[in-house]
Amino acid sequence: MSLTGTLAAHHLAVLGGFHPDADDSTPPGTQTLLLLGPAEPGFWPHVTAQPEWQDGRPDPIDRWSRRTIGRIACDLGAKALFPFGGPPWHPFHAWALRTGRIWDSPVRLLVSADQGLMVSFRGALALKDRIPLPAPATRPCDTCTKPCLTACPADALTGAGYDVPACHSFLDTAAGQPCLSAGCEVRRACPLSQAYARLPEQSAYHMRRFHGVD
Numbered sequence: 001m002s003l004t005g006t007l008a009a010h011h012l013a014v015l016g017g018f019h020p021d022a023d024d025s026t027p028p029g030t031q032t033l034l035l036l037g038p039a040e041p042g043f044w045p046h047v048t049a050q051p052e053w054q055d056g057r058p059d060p061i062d063r064w065s066r067r068t069i070g071r072i073a074c075d076l077g078a079k080a081l082f083p084f085g086g087p088p089w090h091p092f093h094a095w096a097l098r099t100g101r102i103w104d105s106p107v108r109l110l111v112s113a114d115q116g117l118m119v120s121f122r123g124a125l126a127l128k129d130r131i132p133l134p135a136p137a138t139r140p141c142d143t144c145t146k147p148c149l150t151a152c153p154a155d156a157l158t159g160a161g162y163d164v165p166a167c168h169s170f171l172d173t174a175a176g177q178p179c180l181s182a183g184c185e186v187r188r189a190c191p192l193s194q195a196y197a198r199l200p201e202q203s204a205y206h207m208r209r210f211h212g213v214d
Helices: 003-009 043-047 060-076 092-097 164-171 174-182 185-189 200-211
Strands: 012-018 032-038 079-081 102-104 110-112 123-127
Touching: 003 012, 003 060, 012 092, 032 043, 032 092, 043 060, 043 200, 060 079, 060 123, 092 102, 092 110, 164 174, 164 200, 174 185, 174 200
Parallel strands: none
Antiparallel strands: 012 032, 032 123, 079 123, 102 110
C-alpha cells in the first residue's frame, strides 16, 4: 500500500513537507520531512473508536498518535516526531512554514491551503529518502476579505496578537459558551475552515482541553 493509502486508513493525511537543510532542526540523516494531520471527513469518529479513547486514561489522542504514527514510521524505516510530549519540543510551527502550503494568517495562527485555520498536526515523519512533495500553493489570505480579523467576540485574537487571559475570561461567560461548544469563532470565520469537514465535537473537545474544563 502507498503511504497515502496507509495514512488514509487511519484518517491521516500529509499536510505538507520539505527537504530539510542544516538549519531545520530535523533528526540527522533526514532527507524529507512530512507533516501529518487529520483527514476529513471521518477523523473524529475514527479516533474516538480507538482503544486509547475507550480506556479512560489521559491524553487519548496523543497516545493514539504515538501508536499509529510510530507504527507507520517503523514500517518505513523513518522516525516519528510529535508536537507534544516535550521538552525538547520540535519546531512544528517553523516546519509548517517551510512547506509552501501552510502560512501565518492575519491573526498569527497558522492557515493551511486545505484546512484553513482548522489546520492541526498529529505528528511528522522524518524520512531517510528524498521523495516528491505536494506542490506549493498560493497563500489564501492574499485574496481573502479576512473575516478572521474581526471575528473574535472578546477581541482577544486579532491582528495585534493573542490575548490569552482575555480569551479564557470570555470562555467563562455565557457569551463564550458557543466558542466552547462549537470551536473558536475566529477559526470558524475562515472561508477555508468553513469548507473543511471538521466536526464541532472535535473542536469542542480541544477547546475544553485548552480551557481546562472536562
